[in-house]
Every structure is written in structure tokens, then in C-alpha cells.
Amino acid sequence: MFTFLLRRLLNLLPTFLLATILVFAIIQLAPGDFLTPAKLNPGISQQQLDNLAAQFGLNKPAWQQYFQWLWNLLHGNLGLSFSYTQPVLDVAWPRVVNSIKLVLVYLVLFYAISIPLGVYGAVRQYSIGDRVSGVVFYFLLGFPSFFIALLTIFGILKLRQATGWNIPMIGMTSDGYDQMSALGKIWDTLKHLIIPGLVLAVGDVAGFTRVLRGQMLEYLRGDFVRTARSKGVPEFSVVYKHTLRNAIIPFVAGIGGLLPTLIGGAGFVEVVFAYPGITPMLLDAIASQDFYLVAAFSILPMVLLFIGNAISDILLAVIDPRIRFN
């Protein structure tokens, strides 16, 4: 297992280097730099602009900037964010944590909805429930996530106005969060996470459910399921113990790739719900060409990819013994 992970890491290195070069190249090619908006400020002189360019090292040739950055990276230093004038890690890390929280809630909700639904669709193939849930979730699949998010906010607003309930609408924590007890904090965050998590989840449910359903159907016809039945195993156990665990294997293998895309994909919803995740910051960083911050956010998916792959390798080994031994 260890050598396996190590090999994955080694494999990732060239990818990583290429990706950073690509990011750097595109940023350099893109017009303007971090100081462009400052040029529009009637109050800032050319002298001042030059000062700033020197400050941020923007006056040096691109390759020098790149190697400087790479060198720093090797020393565990991701550079300084231009706009925050702080180490990138300090700035970006809280956002990463926030996004991971959202993604975790999403994952839980997503699986909590789609697994039973997929199983139900397979066990009761072509039943009314199967068809209706299929159509409903296809319907939701068609909504751009940012739009569902807006509709949801509107819905909550109306509900709040009508009932006076304090349903969290946007953001990640309530006012007065700092004064809450530890448990209260967790609960408060969770309340804020559920709705965006759900918005993210429902859009994806249809796809996964369908595939899981197909996978379940295939295994339900399988030989070992027949064996289980011939032992007199109750149907529930046949479905959940014997079939589902097998049907889920290909998805577990895919979790690794899911993590980085999810972090990015949660993006629009984060923006509309004013959730302090990665995407709002990334969009700002791109808009302001805060290079090192952008670069950090493009390394991040690779780190996540690695972590995700490691997690899915481990999970896979847990649920699929065939993986464990080779």
C-alpha cells in the first residue's frame, strides 16, 4: 500500500510541474497584472505603480518569477498574496477548510439521497416510484446550480417572512458565532451548510442514481446474489449487504477524482449563498490577478487529487478485499 501511494506521488510530480508551468504561462500571457485596477485610480501615480511593481516582483522576467516561486515552494512557502500581503497559505487555508466542510456535507447528503434511490430503482425497477424519482431528479439536473441557489434563497426568504423562523439563508455562521459554545458552533455551521449542500447534491443525484441503479440491476442478477438468496438470506440483506457493497465499488474508486472537481464545482453555489469557500476567493484572485494565490489554488486540486486517490485507494481496500492483496 505504501509503495503504491508513493508511486502515485511520483507519478504526480511531472503532472504537477507541467500544471504550474501552464498556469504561469497563461497568467503571463493574460493581459494586465495585479496592478491594472490601480491604474484606473485617479489617485495613484506612475511612481507609485512602479514602487508596487517592484514590491511584488512584477517587474522581473516571467521565468525568474516562476523559478523563484518554485524554489519557495520546495521550501514549503507558497509565496505572498498580493492583495492580502500575507502568506498565501494563511489566506487560502481557511477557505479550503470551509469548502471541505461544505463538500463533506454535500457528500453525506448526496449519498444519503442517491444510494437509497438507486437501490430502490433497481429493486423496484420500472415502478411508479422509480419513474417519478427519475423524472424529478432529471428535472433538477437541468437547473444550473446557481439558479437553484437563487430560487432557494428566495424560498427561504419567503418562508422566513411568512413564519418568522430563523432559517439560515446565506453565509456559513450566524452573528454571534464567536460567543457560542463549541457544540453550538458545530450546530450553527451545520445549519448553514445543509441548504447549500442540498442544492449541490440534488443536481447530481440523477446521474449517480441512474448509474448505481444499473450497477445494482447487474449485480442483482448476479450469481452470488442468487447464492445468497438460496441460503435464505432476507431480501433486505440481499440488497444492502450483498449487492450494494459490490455495486458501490466502482464509485469508490472514483471518489479520488471527485474531490478536486467538487471543490471547484461547489463554486457557483458558494458564490450565490455567499459561502466563504474557495471559489469566491478564487474568482477574486483571478480578477485581481493575484498570482500566487491563483497558483496555490491550482496546486490545491492536485494535492486533493492525491489525497482523494489515497482515500479512495484505502476505502477501496476496505470494501473490496480483492484490492488488498495486490
Add this chain to the structure above:
Amino acid sequence: MTAIPAPPKTNARAQSQMQVAWGQFRKNRLATIGGIFIILLYVMAIFAPFIAPDGLSNYSTTATTRYHEPTPLHIRDPKTGRYGLFVDKFAQTMNPDTFLQEFRPTGERCPVRLFVRGDTYRILGIPGNLHLFGTGNPDCKVFLWGAEGLGRDLFTRTMYASQISLSIGVLAVFISTIIGVVMGALAAFFGGWVDNVINRLVEVISAIPYLFLLILLRSLFPQDANPILVLFLLLVILAFISWGGLARTVRSQLLSVREQDYVTAAYSLGSSQSRIMLRHMIPSMTSYLIVTLSLAIPGTILTESGLSFLGIGAVEPYVSWGTLLNQTQDGGIASITDRPWMLIPGFFIVFTVMCYQLLGDGLRDAFDPRKRQ
């Protein structure tokens, strides 16, 4: 010699893979409905300028119709008592108290006729100015689905938008499919370092956050480039990124086909590599591709709307459903409470995506040999 066994008497029709799939497909009612609606949508898109009563960007700077309400169609004139389709002409004022645009009928009525002459357009290169319906009076238009922020007819714009939304998805996916397939095929066929490089490439591209990539790439295109072309290229790039998966699937699929006995048989007959590729391996992917395509197209339509959300989707004077929906999004809550007709383009996205999904699902089942006896 043994007696020549009679071929089975039943099932005597020669059925190709496609015919079998078609037979299976037709049995799936939802999928058929999805397919029919998709066809209707495309017909609608092609004839959009004809179906639309107005030109894409027509509005008035004098008699403004900003967020014009949908105009009710009347069939009887209460004054004259005459029958005939007509709409009222409205005058717009802003209520200074509620800040809402209010529309009051001026009393003037404009008959709605079929096949009226109006704005000129081209359909498949053929110029025309005939419209399915309309008043023929630029000062008193039909706003079937109301108007948007500049006062342009939303029905017209939705029709025109379908052209971009429906074609760009198909084109981008088509092109990226070719890239994906070629890449996958190259990787599978040559293996070794080619395989390695392609795999790395796919990884690299997919490792960079695509939002970032798109936003930056968007700014790299020359300013005078046609915005639709740029959008299209962006979608291709995007599709390519997400189609790293395709390349991989193609690769593994081809690798597994390569192990099939019938490919070995072809080798043993002395087939060249390219012949095997063309005659055996690529065709084995067709059903998979059709299905993946039908599922990727709606994905691209959704992505385009996402790009519009970021402000890098279709730009004026072009419109897509995504840009229209984004205007709705920009209007925020007001779009929902004060001008719900702005949600209509969103409905088209949902509907199209849904139809494609149903179609794709049906195709997948139809091509799945396990689902067939």
C-alpha cells in the same frame, strides 16, 4: 457431411446493431418522448427567426418597454365587439411609489396576424422577412413572454437563443469527442511513452481549476475575434478538459477490444494495424459514443449557462439561454416576484437537459446487450 442445419426460422430478419438498438429504443416510451422533443427543439431553433415575431435586438428608445409584461392575446374587442386576435398597446410608467414599471393599455389595439412581414433574417442562408405571427407594427408589438431589461421581446430572444444553446453544445461536444477519441486511441494504440504523455496531459488539464482556465483563456483571445467563436472554443476546451475521462475510457475500451478474439482473428488474417483500428476497434465504440455524446451535450448547455454566470458566456449581440437566465439571476429576487416570465429561458434549459438525459438513458439501455434477450 453432417446435415446442413437449418438456420433458425424465426428472427429471420437481418438486424444490425443499430436496428436492434432502435427496436429496443422505441420500446422505451420516456426516451422516445425525449427524442421527439429534442427534434422539435432543433426544428424550433432552425426556424427561430421565422417563429419569432420580432428581430433579436429590436427595442425602442422612445416608447420604452423595459420588462414589458406579457401581453394578453384577446380574441374579442370589447368596444367594437368584433372578433379577431389582437393585443393592446401598452404605455409604460414607473410607479414612483413602488418603483415598479407599470403598464396600462393605451386603448389602441393592434391585430395579430399570421405570416406578417417584419424584421429581415436568414434561415440556413435563405433571406426572409416573413414571421409566423406578429402585428407588423413596430410600435405595438406582441410580447408573448414579456420583455427583458432593454425592452426586447423575450419570446423572440428565447427563440434566437436556442440557436446558440442548442448548437454550441452539439458542436463543442462533437469536436471534443473527436479529440477525446483520437487521444484515447493514440494512447491505446501506441502505448508506451505516447500513452504516458497523453495521460499526463489529461491529468494536467483536469488538475487546473477549469474556472480559472476559462477566465484566463477568455482573455487570451484576440479582441476582434467573433465572440461566438470564442465561446465555442472555450466550450471545446472545457469539454476537452472534462473529456480526459473520455480519452481514458476510449483507451481502456480499445485496450479491451484489442484482446477480443475477433481482433486476434483479424490479426491472424494479416490485417494491418490501421485496418483493425478502423474496421474493428473504432466501430466497437460507436454505441458508447452515442450515449456519452447524448449525455455530454446537456452538460455543455449547463456549462454555457455557468459561463454566462461568470460573464464569459455568449455576449451581445448574441444570446443563449444561459445569458438570458443569467439576466434573470442578476435581477435577483425581483426576477422571481416582479417578472417571472424571465424564468422561461431557464425552463428551456431544464427541459432540453431533461430530454437529452432521457434520450441518453434510453440509448444506453438500447445499446446495452445485457438489457436485451
Add this chain to the structure above:
Amino acid sequence: APFVWPAKWSADPASAAKKGGDYRESTISDYKTINPFTSAEARSIPNYWMSLGAGLFTQDQTDDSFIPDMAEGMPVVSNNGKRFVVKIRQGMKFSDGQAITADDWVTTWKIHTDDKVGSNSYDSFFINDKPITVKKLDNYTLQFDFPQQSATAYVTMSYTPWPDHVFGKAYSAGGAEAVKKLWGLNVNPSDVVTAGAFTLQSYSAGQRAVLKRNANFGEWNKDSAGAALPYLDTVTLKIVKDLNASLASYLAGELDVYGPRNADDLAQIKKAIDAGTLKATELANVSPAATSQWITFNWNKADSPFKQKLFRDVRFRRAMSMVANREAMVQLALGGLGNPTYYSVYPVFKNYINDAAPKYPYNLAGATKLLAQMGFTKKGSDGILVNAQGQKLEFTLATNSGNTVREQLGRIFADEAKKVGVKVNFTPIDFNVLVGQLTSKGESRPFDAILLGLSGGDNIWPFGSNTVPCGGNLHSYNNPTKGDCLTSQEQLMTKLFFQGDSTVDQAARQKIGAQLLKTEAELQPVVYLVGGSYHVTYNNRLGGQFPRNQMDSYYGSRNVVTTFIK
């Protein structure tokens, strides 16, 4: 003696004020730092929120004049209006209890003017590259020396003093680098020290910053009834990346103030107020907004003599102003809530608007006539005007993509221009590209016309130092390599700009401004289009806002120091 905040600044009597409570506002972009020297945003925590009530002088919104705040009284002016000696109040304390003395101003000035620090205020301590110097005469006396007379001297002197015992210490120990390392977002709030009314209580990344009252501030800041200021316990600044989300939040009563953007927002709020779900006050069209939207034409097109000649022709530019259907722009792009503009000075700066300056309002016939004078008499088969040489009257107009209002303005402009036979290729492009083009220098600059907007500037001398004088970064219509003026009007404007900039007397300055404005309007190098309106809305739990007639887009609607929760 404490500074007593004038009673006239508040719509509520001081007796109505209550102590305590939380004031909630939202901001669209995250805070970047707590460090006042590296902070660059407009409403940043250190340079706005923590600087509230901390400056030697403060401007009185009733008459635009400066009154002493941290200064004991008005300065003693000498050396031909270039030297100011200011006595500061005694007994002022930072939030950590340390006394505020002259050293704090001197240190702050030193750090701001160190180019290695990269402070955003660097420029304000120089006039034409010549430095302003700050000297400590004694612990409570400061001497400012200006290289020349300056209209904005009081503004310059009113910078916020930051504690010498924090920054001065770091600066002398580690120079600029040490200063830059201080007070990042992850600073321990108890290390943050301010002279202003509020100091940092907590910050959580991307979510909110909470400020708490500076207890020491009340010792030298009193309301007219003698109570200590500020009234509020805390100020919560929520970071809400999406304006629709902030509106929803305001409608749900989670925010105390909101800046309505347009008629839609006003309508939503009004609806909620009428339905009784929101108890709030809504004031529409309080004043014109302090922004401008304009089209500039590029005079430096050596690569296209036809266009260069065209854009340099004042008749063409006047014709273009006549093509701009500002009424329709207000109606369509601004939803009816806005005003046509004709000058570079924002209408909210009433004192600098010269009604004698010419305007070229919407008049298609007039435009046609002017264009005909230029030789564009015939229209081609495509409806585009051509001159005798067969050159088409056509140009590209760019704006930054993603800005709906500008896109609509451009659209309307292009559509109207078409009516007189001018083909405008309107293209929204990337913001950075656009700025690059706009600020480019040379004989041949890469654009035809750009539609953009500006905001910022003050009501003391509302002309931009890099906009008006030739060679300035934003002298967008004419910026050749050497930065020379092309026309006599430009020369005159440059002269008038510097003249006004160094005129301390307000009335005299306004006169110069009027002349500048007239020159500019005649030259019409930039066609001004429309400006939005400033609207105010706040939750009725708030008190202490400005009287209605004092509210405008420049001064805003309230001072948070004197705001209280009912």
C-alpha cells in the same frame, strides 16, 4: 478638551441616543488586511472602520468646511500658506491606553512615504513629486511643510495616526518589511491598536469582521449632550459575495443598512416595508451618485489617419454627444432612476457644476448636421455615412464585459448612432485588456473608443490629477509618448488644474473649476453619458443618521460613530 460632535449632524437629538447594540452592514469583497499601511481598498477595516473619528480635521457636510477633530483648533498657517502648525488635543488615548502624541503622526507619515512599504497613501504625501514633510515640534505640536500651496492640505493632514509604539517600533527595528508583516488578517485582535472609535474584536475569514467600541475614544469624543461616543457596542461587517444575497439578508432583517442599486432593489424593499415584514426606511433618489460613465475617443491613431482626424475633430465628438440618448439610457439602463450627465464633475459636487458650460444633448438632426459639415453627407447602401474619399464612418467601441449597465449604455449608443449613419462596433471585452488599452501611451494606441466609468475623488478639487493634465495616466483621449498636449484647450486645462489644486480659498477654487469645466465641455474630449442615483435604506432600529438634506452620495447617510440602536 473633548471633541463635541455637532448636534446638527444627526437627525435625532442626542437625548434620544441609547448606548449599546450591534450595527450590521455587509460588504461585497473580503477584507484583505488589518494593516493600515498595506491596505488598499476603499472601505477597508483599518483605513475606514478603524479610522472613524481619527484625524486632525474633519469635513463638515453642512458646508464642506474643515473643523478641528483631533486638532485642538485650526492650524497656524505661515510661509505663504505652505506651513501649518497644528496643536493636537491632549489626553487622547489609543485603544490600548497609550497616549496619542505627535510622534504617532510623524511615524505614520514616515512609513507611508517609504516606497518599500507600498502604502496606498504614498501619493498623497507628495505634490508634483515634491514631498510634504511632517515634523514634531513638541509632544502635542506638529508642523506640516508643503512644497507649494495645496487645496487639499486639510485632507492631507487629516490622515489617521497609527501608534508609534507598534509601528514605529517595528519600523526602526526591521524597516518596511517588519511593518508589512504586522496586522495581517490572522492578527490577534488584542494586538490591534487604534485611535478611532472602533477597534477589531474578531475576524473570521470570508465571513465577518466584528469591531468593538474603543473605550478610550469616548474620553475625548462626546455627543452634544456630553455622553461618550460611540454609542454602539459592536459593528458587524458581513462579507457577502453576492448582492442578491445581501438584499435577501437585508429583507430578512439580518442587516441594518443596504445600498439599493436600482429600481428592482427599491421595489423589493418597498414591498417588504408595505407588507410589514420589514420595518425600515427607504429614501429613493437622495442624490446623484458619485460616479460617471463616459466614452473617450482616441486621438493617437497614427496607424489610421482617417480615424485620428475623425476623433480629433471636435465636431465629431459633439455629434457623438448628440447621438447619446441619455434619456433612453436613464430609462432603460438605469430603470428610470438616474440623470443625464455632461461633465466630468459628478453632479453631486454641486459647487463645481457650471451651468454656463455648453452641453450637447441628444439631437440626431444636430449630429447629422455636424457630420455633414465634416464631409459625411452620403450614406452607403448599408446606411453608413461615407465621405468624399469613400471612407466609412465606422469605429469600435469597447467596454468591460460583465457590467450590464455599461453593456446596455453601449448598446443604446450604438443603436442610436446607427440612426445617423454611424456604425459603432460595440464589443464588451476583458476589463484588464480594456484598462491596458485605455492607459497605453504612444502615437498609435490600440483602441478607437472606450466606454468606461470612474468613481472616487473629493469635493475639494474634484478634478483628477492624472485625468486632466496632459501626460496623466488617465488623460485617456490623448496620451502620446511624451505626454504633450495637442490642443490649446488641453494646455489651458492643465494650467487651470494646477492652479486650482494650489488654491486654498474655496470660492476662488470653484471659479477656476468653472472655467476648467467650460473649457472641457467645449473641447468635449470625453462624452459623458448618465449617472445613477444614490438611494438610502436602513432598518428602523437604527437612529442617529444625518438629516435628510445632508445625505448624499459623497457624505453618505450616517456617521457610525453617532449611530445608535433604538
Add this chain to the structure above:
Amino acid sequence: MTHSESSIPAMSRSDINKNAEVLLDVKGLKTYFYTDEGVVKSVDGVTFHIQRGETLAVVGESGSGKSVTSLSIMRLIAMPPGKIVEGEILFRGKDGVQKNLVTASEAEMRKIRGNDISMIFQEPMTSLNPVYTVGDQIAEAVMLHQGKNRKEGMEVAAQMLELVGIPAARKRVNEYPHQMSGGMRQRVMIAMALSCNPALLVADEPTTALDVTIQAQILDLMRKLQAEIGMSILFITHNLGVVAEMADRVVVMYGGRVVEEGEVLDIFRAPKHPYTMGLLNSMPRVDHAAVPGVRKERLEAIPGNVPNPLNLPSGCAFEPRCKFAVPECSKAVPALEDTGAGHMSRCIRWREFSEVKA
């Protein structure tokens, strides 16, 4: 290395009491599949019985309905598309009560499955759940039917593995199916099937997927275990060699019907149905060395193809391929007639065959 004597079971064929108790009695079983193309009459009126302690072999071509019959007995036919449309399956379980499995409730069936009737399948590679240890899978049945806890269940599992001759059984209970070879897995399947001492073991082609050497191991094992436990076996196969080694009685199926039934010796020595005869003749025999001069230069093949189950001939299903066919054959489905001594044949010309064969 063992060199087993041709295992002589404790209860050899001849010992079977002809009047022994009937364990399973299938009467007129019809199982149909309702597919898009039409109704597949996979099992169309099958009747047979099994006595306690007896091995009944069911032979027949692919698609003749062997598996469907066995799955019908277990009530494991997928519904839809399948349905038991007619017939009775009478079974006397451990409790001594005779039940009709066609009408039994699902809960009752669950009690019977794995406990009274167990089943092993053709594909040892896929019939075990790849994600659970073999011990778990064996113990599951024990826990379900004998109310044992997991620990006891695993203990039984280990014992069972030992019983079926898996070396180091205690260690291997914790292994996963993929760690075992095909032969081992089939042993595990057998261990699982026998873990609750069933009265009837249904073995659906248990050795078809295995190598001859492994097949020999498994057959040997089954015989040994049957002798020890005394269960009945319903042995489905299409390998006549296996039938000859294993069976007491044989049922031959063709096109969803029983075409011949009888004692194993009778079937091989004097088949009374042309299909059985054809089958016997088309079998290449490896043992001819022991019977010199028997070698034929050509195999005697049955011409034609297996019939399409959707479209069976109206009369005798075998008629299109039968060299003895007469016009009469296609008129009606021949009845299953007793040719004497319990030997049944569904051929109208069975009387002529005794001579033919002799």
C-alpha cells in the same frame, strides 16, 4: 496425494429402498418467462420426484429448462419476467410436514432455502460474494437458520471447510473467494450448502466450469459427503459421464419437458427416447482404450440445432432433429409413458427401440 478407491458409498445404488419416502415431488410444473418477444415456456409440465437419500440427475441440452426447474424448486425465479404458472412442488422438510413450495409464503421459503434445500451453482468463480470472507458467507446461513451467533457460525464454517477437505481450514475461513482457486471455491460452495444439513441438495452443473482433474475431486467429495450426511441430490448436468458416475436415477429433459426418466443403468443400457440415444452416441468416450475396437471414425452427431424456446414445434419438440421421426410426431406432444419398471419415455415409438438398441 490420495489414490482413492472408486469410492463405494455406504448407501450404494442397489441399496436404495424402492419404497423409500418421497422427499420432493414435482408435479406438472410450468414456469414461463414473459419477454418482449413472447412467452418462453422454459419449463412446460415437468414431473419427477426424488426419494430420500437418492441422487437424481437431470440431463439435457442447454436451454432445455434444467436450471429453471431447479430455480423453480427454490422459488428463485425472477418475477417478472418469470412466473410459475402451474404445478405443484411438494416437499417434506426437516419438520416432517409436506409443503407445496409453489404456494408457500416468501417467509416460509426463506426458512426452507439453505436449511432444508441448498443449492450449488455452475460458476464457482462468480457464485461467491467477492467482498466477504468465505467463512462469513458460510456462517451467514448457519446464523440465519440455527440461531447461532457469529462466533459459533464461524466455528461451524471452519468445520465445514475441514469436512470438504480444504487444508488449513481454520486459516482459510478468513480468506476471500478471490484467494482461492476454482476447485476450492466449489468446495466452499458445497460447504456452504451443507452447513445446515439440508435434506436436498440441488446442484446445478456444479462441475461444468472445472477442469477434469478438479471435477473428479469434486464429484468424489460429493459422493463421500452424501454417504455421510444422507441427503438427496438433484444433480443437473449435461455431461453423461458425470451422470453415469453420480446418479441413481436420471431425468432427461428436452425443450422444457421431461422426455425420459429411469434408473441410470436402464437409461444408458436401453434408452427409450431418440434424444437420449443421440446424446449417448454423440459423446466421445475416453475409455474406449479399455474397450478395444469400439472406436468410431466419426461421431454420430444429432443433426440440427437446439430449438428456439420461443417457438417450439407443436408436437414432439425433438421431431425436427429426430432420425426416427414420423409424420405422427408433429401432431401432438407425446405423453410420458411408462415403458416398464418406472422407466418413462415421451416418444411414440419407444416400443421399437428396445430392438434397435439391442
Add this chain to the structure above:
Amino acid sequence: MTAAAEKTSRKPLPAMGETLLEVNKLQKFFPIRGGLLSRVVANVQAVDRVSFKLNRGEVVGVVGESGSGKTVMGRTILRLLEPTGGQVIFNGTDITRIGKNELRDYRREMQVIFQDPFASLNPRMTVSEIIGEALQIHNLHPGKGRVDRIAELLTKVGLRPENMGRYPHEFSGGQRQRIGIARALAVDPAFIVADEPTSALDVSIQAQVVNLLQDLQEELGLTVLFIAHDLAVVEYICDRIIVMYLGKIMEIAPSRELNRNPKHPYTEALLSAAPIPDPTVKRQRIILEGDIPSPINPPSGCVFRTRCRYAIAECAQVEPELREVTPGHFKACIRDDIL
């Protein structure tokens, strides 16, 4: 015979009964990669130094348990897999050494029939396309003649030419196998490797296909390497039989001889394991314990010794040579005192 014209352009085949194919120490290993740098850590020794000769017109069977390397050997001989070592001399030419283009010519001489009649026909091609592909590749019978040739081939394997336009899935397994045979015959090969062509078929159909193959072989004078794991089938059709175990040849003998008088313990066990369809026959059965060992790490010395009931200590040391014990009867076992 229509193809006679083309045949002249080929190198003439040896006379009937002369050596057509000689396999010399043929080896095929599959590398197993592992570790951090994906190095080869082991080899699957699927076929290890097998040698034998085939005479023209002869049918030779190959038997052995699953995994004993039969398929790999067959494919390596045809160079569908690149050999790791050894030679395959076909009609005097070592075809393991020749280039791709030259090899294509030899492809006409050597054909293969597969075990799985479902996987070996491209489901997307009609019968005429499948058979026609062979003709197309070698540009045989161009133009109208091609259809006639396809019809002829179909008739030869007992299918009606009308079936030409159908797809494989419309045929039964036996018919599909016939199509596969027709495809192999299309190029007039001299040598065919039949890799378990009947093991996927029903018993009643198996006999038909076996008979067909036998007929064709006799009629066309083909040389056939007939792979099977069922000794009984092989016995019927083959002149000689090769017994393989774990990638090595254990015994080669004329089929009658092998059956009556096996000289290798493995052959003996294999023969005794096959069930006899005769309930009256009672015989001693040799049960081979355990499974075939892994070809990655085969036992030292004699690979069979771990399951051999005659094994002695020496078996672990010496790797037995394949040697002729009686004329035409070879075995790879050091013990002559048994059997």
C-alpha cells in the same frame, strides 16, 4: 478448387507426411511489473521451452488443464504473441525472425479457430463481411468472384449461402463456430490452430463440429493443431496428442497409444479423471490433489512433482527432458519404473 491459382505463387509445401512445422524450444513469458518504478519483478512462464514437430496432413491434439499454456502456445506459434525465445520453423522458414510484411504472407498459410464462438466474431459485421475480410486483406478473388467464394466457403462448412447477410448474433453457437471455420479456410491455409473449438458447444452440437473439422481436414489435407482439455474429443480427431502441464510438454504419443498406454503420471491422472458415460464401468480413479501451481513460480525440477503420486526426491532436482521412450512416444519423466 478456385484458390489453386493463387496457391502457386506461394512457396510449395512439403509432401504429405513430411515435416511442415517445427517448434523448437519455444518460450513465452509475460512480465509482471511491480514496485516503485514498475520494473519486471517476475514472469508468468506460460510456455517454457516446448519442442515438437508437425507433419503435413497430421492432426495433433494438445491437452492439459486450464492454465497449462495451450492457448498461449497456439498463439505464439502463429506469432499472434511475440515469442520470448525459441523458433517456429514453418515450411523451412523461421517465422519468429521475419519482418511484419513477410509475416503477412505467412498469415495466409496459418489460421486459427477460437474457442468462444461469441467473442471471435465481430458482432457489428455480417457473415459476408467477416469472411470477406480475409479475402480483402489478401486481395483474393476480387470483384464478383468474392461473393461466389464466400458462398462456396459457407456451403463447405454446412451453412446456407443465403445467410451471408446476417449478423453473428442471429446464429446458434454451432453455426457461429462454422462461420469461424469458414473464415479460417477462406485463405486456403495449410495449417490451422483450433483452440478448443468445441468446448463452448452443447454435446449434441459438439459432435457436428468435430465431424466437420475432421471432414475438412481430410478433404483439404490440412495440418491441424487441435487444442482441447477434453481428452475424449481429442482422441477422436487426432493422430498424435501432446500433453501439457504448466507450460511444459509432459508427453507426446500417438493418440491410441497415449490412451492405452500412458507413460507419464500426469497423463495417467488426466485419463482417469474423465468420467465415463457408462454406469457399469467401475474403475480406479486417480484423484490429483490440489490445483495446478502458479506459472509465476513453478516448482523446481519436474513441474508436476507436487501433485505426482510417484514423485521421488530426485524429481525436485532434475528437470526431466522430453525423451523418446518407445518409437514416437515421448515423455518428460525421469522414472521409467512406473506405468
